[in-house]
Each structure stands twice: as structure tokens, then as C-alpha cells.
Amino acid sequence: MVFPTPSTALRHRFERRSRRLEVAREIRESLVSLAGMLGRPVRHRGGEVVGKVVDVVVRWDTDQPYPPVSGVVVKVGARRAFVAAEAVASVSQREVGLATARLDLRDFVAREGETALASEVLDHQLVDIDGARVVRAADLYLATVGDGVRLVGVDVGFGSLLRRLGPARWRTRPTPEAVIDWASVQSFGPGAGNGGARLARHRGELNTLRPAELADLLEDLGRRERQELLELVDPETAADALEEMDAGELRQLLAETGTARAARLLERMEPDEAADALRDLSQEDRTALLAALPQPAAARLHPVLGFPADSAGGAMTTILFTARPEDTVAGVRDRLAEHAEHVVDLDAITVVDADGRLADDISVGELLLADPQTPLSELIGPPWPVTVTAGADVREVADRLIDSRRLSVVVVDDDDRPLGRILADDVLDAVISGHRRWQRPRAR
Amino acid sequence: MTSPMTSEQDAARTPGAGLTPAPPPPLRHWWRRRWWRRALLALAFAGPGLIAANAGNDAGGIATYASAGAQFGYQTLFLMVLITVALVVVQEMCARLGAYTGQGLGALIREQFSLRVTAFALLAFLVANVGLVVSEFAGIAAALELVGVSKFISIPVAAAAIWALVVYGSYRYAERAFLILSLAFLAYPVAAFLARPNLAQAGSQLIWPHFTGSKAFLLLAVALIGTTITPYMQFYLAAAVADKGIGPADYGKERVDAVAGAIFADLISIFIIVATAAAIKTRAPLASAQQAAQALRPVAGRFASQLFALGLFGASALAAAVVPLSTAYALSEAVGAERSVGKSFREARLFLGLFTGQIVIGAAVALIPGNLIQLLVQAQVLNGIITPILLTYVLILANRRSLLGTAANGRVFRVISTVCVIAIAIMAAAVLGLTVAGWFGIG
Secondary structure (H helix, E strand, C coil): CCCCCHHHHHHHHHHHHHHHHHHHHHHHHHCEEHHHHCCCEEECCCCCEEEEEEEEEEECCCCCCCCEEEEEEEEECCEEEEEEHHHEEEECCCCEEECCCCCCCCECCCCCCEEEHHHHCCCCEEEECCCCEEEECCEEEEEEECCEEEEEEEECCHHHHHHHHCCHHHHCCCCCCCEEEHHHEECCCCCCCCCCHHHHHHHHHHHCCCHHHHHHHHHHCCHHHHHHHHHHCCHHHHHHHHHHCCHHHHHHHHHHCCHHHHHHHHHHCCHHHHHHHHHHCCHHHHHHHHHHCCHHHHHHHHHHHCCCCCEHHHHCECCCCEECCCCEHHHHHHHHHHCHHHHHHCCEEEEECCCCCEEEEEEHHHHHHCCCCCEHHHCCCCCCCCEEECCCEHHHHHHHHHHHCCCEEEEECCCCCEEEEEEHHHHHHHHCCCCCCCCCCCCC | CCCHHHCHHHHHHCCCCCCCCCCCCCHHHHHHHCHHHHHHHHHHCCCHHHHHHHCCCCHHHHHHHHHHHHHHCCCCHHHHHHHHHHHHHHHHHHHHHHHHHCCCHHHHHHHHCCHHHHHHHHHHHHHHHHHHHHHHHHHHHHHHHHCCCCHHHHHHHHHHHHHHHHHCCCHHHHHHHHHHHHHHHHHHHHHHHHCCCCHHHHHHHHHCCCCCCCHHHHHHHHHHHHHHCCHHHHHHHHHHHHHCCCCHHHHHHHHHHHHHHHHHHHHHHHHHHHHHHHHCCCCCCCCCHHHHHHHHHHHHHHHHHHHHHHHHHHHHHHHHHHHHHHHHHHHHHHHCCHHHHHCCCCCCHHHHHHHHHHHHHHHHHHCCCCCHHHHHHHHHHHHHHHHHHHHHHHHHHHHCHHHHHHHCCCHHHHHHHHHHHHHHHHHHHHHHHHHHHHHCCCC
16 A cells, blocks of 8 residues: 655645635635625616615525525615516626616515515524524525526525625625525525425425424524424424423423414323423413313323322323223234324333223233233233332332333322323433523523 | 223223223312422512513612612602603513514514624623623622622632533522522612601602702713613513513513513612612712611611622622523524524534623623722613613614514604603713713813
């Protein structure tokens, strides 16, 4: 193997760097910075200045990843006129050239499916879907792609902010250091909100985010933006994300969401998480939400709500799968299959006797390995189920879990009737709290 | 009562199985066992308006009100009435902005103004708040000097301790302790009555418009404005209203809270002025915290200094962490680094840098030798000069129909609020002019 001498290594590195710089320069020259364009002159075909650029309007409602520019808002004297894209001959960093010699002074009115970039998108919150983070647009980049000028990227770099603070000469020079491809950006606000193919395209991607990522997005967004995001994702996905949210943020979100939608989300949350959220709300909001919940969901929540948050009763999920000793393994498996959506909350089934008392807790694994025709009564036996009473402290539950090496414990009442189940992850939630380190000091 | 898996049909298919009888919810039991927690919760539901307005009664506030009482007796009382009107107007606008937009002022200004105008507002906010942090550390030092600790020890130790408590995450507990300590200042209204103030004089000064033309009075007037209508409070209130999820539907109640909070906070301020005016008759600027503490003598007797020290320490330590935290949050939010706030050191560079920087600068300035009480007052003058700048932003935002729709300022309210802001701006400009002239030896 031949090691490159220091000088050749240096030369290689220099060549690589200059190549990269050239590419960067090409990109830089083809990009037009929106922030830099604002305030630049608009000339008609004769070369005379007719006004200044105030805003650039794009059309969302197409199935294309890069929205096309549909026109430019030009300030002529004291009026704001709209110039359609067909009348624009060239868009460059320094000026906008018109194809016509005359300017038709039509006042600018926002149209359905269109958004004015400078007033609605620049400096506003956006979601970078690939990076699963909330960003604020420091600059927007336009480029000539195919037949027209399109919005291609959003700059989130700190350098771009500084550039915009500086003199006009700096402002017109794009500094693409932290640019996100517009194809993976979800924007909010008028025009972006109401349906359209563009949204449908992102809807799929948003639904594939992990619940914790979606929760982070919801926490970081402003009120209007987060309501729009909630509208975009499936209620199931949203409910999973809500379970991951910080308690204070979740309280805020539920308080500002309409009762009907909030109830739809609560209905899909695990009962223990939903009860936690309800506990934090004001009496008034809680009553309204409980009343709006469909009967089965409200019934699941009531027993949990009756117990303090830090007791076993408050941390349990009331989603229990109960069976009788005479049921066969095959019959239980069939019933389990019908409730596949709750599979994450299930690690065992609860067997009760004729009086409703707990007979045994049979793990799903045991069920899987047993012969289909066996009645459950044959599976009953040691190891006996681990139980706690509803009033037990969460730390006691943790101790029981550690001792038994199980993944869940059954919560029973004084007569040994099962009330619910506590899964190890709920205990983790209760034991580890405050994972967000620096929060805005909240209203005490 | 039962899970979906044991719903009616399942139960019908496997008779007797599945239904787990649930006991009636023992809500009453829960209530009784947790009554103290419920009581704390009720305190927590004391609205953001009440909390924000009373944040004005921090170390700087106490020093400024006490200074006003000591130096001018009851003469500043009428001014306090005018300031209360302005505070009510301003608080109401901020609460309305928070409720109708669901955003803090930092994000709102970034979205509604051009970037340069935004940068100017945030810079002004940062300067005002660094001034506040200075005054909080001066307050800590003044409190501990009363019990014999040199400020060259207390300030560095307090700065390091507060920084570590916040960054390593056990600040929440310390916060509660500080809050309880600061309740010591509730002794002021009692002291105001026990000190047998000249009620006739206080009453007439409260009602009759009167102004004293001296430079010292003007300076103190701006300090009173600065500590009562602090820019920090405006940002806090809008963010807290948004954080609580208060929307247009609940705004009626929030308006009551904002207005009542402002009036209540200013009543306390007036009591502080009256108590000090009755207890200290030198009519000269306050020389020391020792002297300021004399106002509490009617309540605490010879323990007046200790009581004053406790309250001052609690209020200062509380704000010394909360002010830089909120400032760092508001600025990060406006820059667009929201996400970094909950993350690790490396990712939260901007946030952590802002927080640390404010504490370091605040502590360093407070260490400069000089009269701590006067330093506290001067920090409020700085706030008073900056207040009208940020009030202008609030006013423009609250006037904007494109932002608030029908909730934007009506014609009458617009006139009242504009007059308030202009009056404050004129006084601030006069003080700024006098100060600059002073640097060049004029006046």
C-alpha cells in the first residue's frame, strides 16, 4: 500500500475542496434568495423601474414537490399590484424583469390555494419532516426549474439571519449553509391548510413518524400550527404521540383544542395516560370532555380517574383481557385476534373464576405454546400472578415487578377482583419524570 | 367500567366471563387525602395576570418603592395611580395577544415585523433583562449583607448555585422555597397600617394630581414605571396565557384576572411606599438595605432587618433564575431554535449561552463597588427607559386587525393606550436626555 505523501494529500484535499466550492457556487448562483429579493426594483421591458418587489406568491394546490411561483406582488406608489407569473420575463437576485411594456395595476388579493411567501412563510414555523423537527424559515430559495420559477428550499441557518440584518448588499447574496429541500417541508397557514394534493402527499410521511418525534413537533409548534398538524395526522397516530407528550404541554394542547376533537384523541389514548391528562385540566374542561367521550371510553376512564395519579389505580390501564377457566386456548386466541389494536397493552390474559375473582394471569407466550384444544384451567398454576391493590404506591409496584421479573402486574380490589393492569413502561414513566431539562418557566 | 374486549358482545359469547365489576370511583376519598395538594393547585390556578403583575414586586420593586417613600414621602402616590391605569391597559393587551394568537411576544414579533425591527426589539428586551438580572444579584447581596455576608462572597456563590440548580435540574424545589421566603413582603400592608401614616396627607396625595419638577423626582418616576410595567412582565404574561391554553372562548375570565392582578400588585406597591414614608422621615435617597428594613419595624420589631433580608433574598433568588431563563427562551423562540431548548448541552448552545451569559454579566456588574440599593433603583430606570420601546410593539400588535380580527383594540381603547405609551415615552426620553447630558457635564 502506498501512503500519499503529505504534499499529495494536501493537493487532493485542495482539489476536493475547490470542486465542492465550484458546485456550491453554481448552486448559489442558481438560487434566488427571497429575503434578498424583497425591495429590489421591478423593471418593465423598456428597462424603466415601475416599482419594488413586496412579496412572491406561490400556488400550493398542485401535486408537485416544488410549488410554482404564480406571481409577484409589486409596490407601485402606494398601491400593491399583483403581476401574474406569465407577465414576468426574468427573476434574478437583483431585479424582476417584466415581459410587457405596461403594468396592469390590479390590486393584490390572496386567492384560494395560494400563499404570499414573505408574509406567510418567511419567519414562520415549518416542519422539516425528514429531520422530524420544527424550524423557522430564515430565508426561502427560488430557482428556475423546467418551465418556471419554483420554491425549492428553506434556509434555517443562523448566518442567513445575520445576513438579513446587514446592509442590502449582503442581503442579496444567498448563503445556503443549512438548506432543507422543500419537498420534505410541511408548511402551515392560509392556503396550505385546506386540503389539496400537496397535503395528502405529506400526510403519509407524517404518519410514519415515531410517536415521540411527533410529540416533539407538537410541543415545539405554535397553537395554530399544531392544530393544523393534528388535522393532518390520523387520530390513532396523534393519540400515540399525545401519550408521549410532556404533561404541561399536553394540558395546554387539550385546553386549546375543540372539545369534539380533544375527545376523539382522548378516546384513542391508553386509559391511564388519558386519565393523567384529564387530571391536569380544569374541572370545567374535564367535565366537558368526559361528557363528550363515547360511553365505552368514558367507562374505561372513570375507575382510573378515581385514584390518585401516583397510586397503582391511577397508573393502571383498564384495558384487560379476561377469560374463564373453561375457555379453550383456541377460543381465546380467536378473541385476541379481534382486538389486535391493543396488542401493545397486552402481555397476559386475566383468568377469572365464576365470582369474578382472579384465578391466574396467563402470559401471551404461554398461550402461544399451548395446545389449541386445552382448556385454560389446565394452564392455571404456578407461577402465581403478581398483584397489587389499587391504593398501592407506584414505587411498591416497581418493587413487585423487579422481584417477579414480570412485564406487568395485575391491579385487584379488596375482593381480589381484577381492576386493571400496570405495564412496566407505565412504571418507568412514573419513576423517571422531568426528562425535558430546560422548559420555559410556566405559569405556576 | 370494562374494557372494549369485555364489551357486551364478548360477555354474551362467554357468559359470566369478562365483566370485571369496578368499584364506584372513590373521588371523595381522593379529595380528602390530597386536600393540601388541591390547595396548592388552586394557588397555581391563580391566573397568569396576577403572577405577572406581582413579579413587579421583586427586589428591584421593593427597593424602588421604598426609595420613593423615603425620599418623597407620599408625593409619588398620585403617580402610582396613573401607573396602575397604564399597567391595566398594558396587561390587558398582552393577555389578549396571548389568548387570541396562542403565541408568546417573541414569536409574534418575529412573525409580524421585519427581521431588523424584530432584532431591535429583542436587543432592547435583552438589555432590559440583563439590567434586571443585575438588580436581582444586587438584591441577593443586599439581603445577605444584612446578615453579615460580604457581597464578594455572596454574589459569586449565588450565581454559581443558581446556574447549577437550573442546568442540573433541581431548580423546581429551590423555586418553591424562594417563593415562600418572598412571602415575607406581605408584612408591608400590615406595617403600613401599624406605622400610623398621615392618612390625610396620603389620601390627598393619592387623589390630587401634582408633579414635582426636580430631576431626582423624574428619575424616580421612570424607575417606578420601569419596575411596575417591566418589559419582562409583558413577555411573561403573553407566554403564560398561551401556555395555559387560554383561548378566545375563555378570554373573559382571563381579562378579569389580568386587570385584577394589575390592581392588586399596585395596591401592594402603594402600601410599601406608605409604610416606608411613615417609618423613614429623612426624605433623602435610601442609603442602605438596613435603612429600608426599618419600614418593617412596626411588624417585626427588632427582627425587622432579618425579615426584610428573608423576603429580599427569596424574591431576588427566584427572579435571578426565572428572568434569564425566560429571556433565553423568548430569544431562542424568535431565532427559531425552539427545539434545542429541551435538548443536550451541545444542541442547546444558543439557549445555554444566553442563560449563562446573563448570569455572568449580571453577577459581574452587581460586584462593582457601590451602593447596592441605588444600583437596584438604577436597573429599574434602565427598564423604564426601555419599557416604551416594547410597549410600542405591543400596541401595534394589539391594534392589528389582520392579527386579532374583531379582538383588536377598539377606537376608545386605542386612544387610551396610545396616550399611556406616549406619556411613558416622553418621561423616558426626558430621563435619557438628562442622563446623556450629564455624561457631557451639562445640567
